[in-house]
Amino acid sequence: MDSNDVSADLAHVLYTKDQIQDKIAEMAAAIDKDYEGRDILVVGVLKGAVMVMADLSRALHSHVTMDWMAVSSYGSGTTSSGVVRILKDLDTDLMGKHVLIVEDIIDSGLTLSWLKSNLESRGPASVEICTLLRKPEAAKVEIDVKYVGFDCPNEFVVGYGLDFAEKYRNLDFIGTLAPHVYN
Numbered sequence: 001m002d003s004n005d006v007s008a009d010l011a012h013v014l015y016t017k018d019q020i021q022d023k024i025a026e027m028a029a030a031i032d033k034d035y036e037g038r039d040i041l042v043v044g045v046l047k048g049a050v051m052v053m054a055d056l057s058r059a060l061h062s063h064v065t066m067d068w069m070a071v072s073s074y075g076s077g078t079t080s081s082g083v084v085r086i087l088k089d090l091d092t093d094l095m096g097k098h099v100l101i102v103e104d105i106i107d108s109g110l111t112l113s114w115l116k117s118n119l120e121s122r123g124p125a126s127v128e129i130c131t132l133l134r135k136p137e138a139a140k141v142e143i144d145v146k147y148v149g150f151d152c153p154n155e156f157v158v159g160y161g162l163d164f165a166e167k168y169r170n171l172d173f174i175g176t177l178a179p180h181v182y183n
């Protein structure tokens with residue numbers, strides 16, 4: 001490992017590349033079964049959901065269209081501000097569509113709670129949520145989430161789309177950061 005190797009910044013690996021890929025395949029199979037005969041509009045929430053979107057959408061056999069939203073609820077730190085702003089809206093009219101919101105993580109739940117109501121107000125046939133990670137101990141609001149990959153510990157996690165100060169998104173696994181990175 002060279003001195004610039006990103007893995008030196010990680011304390012623990014929580015989910016390996018293989019565990020993530022197996023879970024994505026499992027979630028895709030459940031989604032295909034539930035949406036049989038219906039087209040799905042998958043909505044990825046930038047930027048964290050890019051990896052999940054790329055892998056999940058390729059694992060689906062259903063007819064899928066894809067769109068993206070960018071919202072912001074975190075400042076530069078590691079706690080949600082609770083104030084959600086739309087940075088990039090959808091290009092798609094949701095009227096009559098089956099919408100599946102795809103996320104990397106539900107932490108406090110504030111972002112998804114706001115986003116789900118926002119999309120529901122646009123006249124879709126249905127809105128469901130698929131998230132790779134959820135932190136049950138961090139929940140500040142209750143949200144109905146149909147597809148959850150892993151319930152994870154209440155620690156700040158990075159990798160597979162998840163960042164700390166925009167870094168670590170490119171890791172193909174998910175882990176926690178070593179203390180020297182914060183200090």
Ligand SMILES: O=P(O)(O)OC[C@H]1O[C@H](OP(=O)(O)OP(=O)(O)O)[C@H](O)[C@@H]1O
Nearest residue numbers: 046047048074080106107108109110111
């Ligand atoms: O449940 P919550 O506490 O609201 O946190 C979850 C949100 O935080 C992350 O996004 P972030 O705002 O960090 O932006 P990013 O996807 O660009 O990293 C994540 O992708 C969710 O959208």
Ligand code: HPA
Nearest residue numbers: 107155156157158162163
């Ligand atoms: O644990 C986390 N890691 C990275 N981004 C996040 N956004 C909410 N929670 C997290």
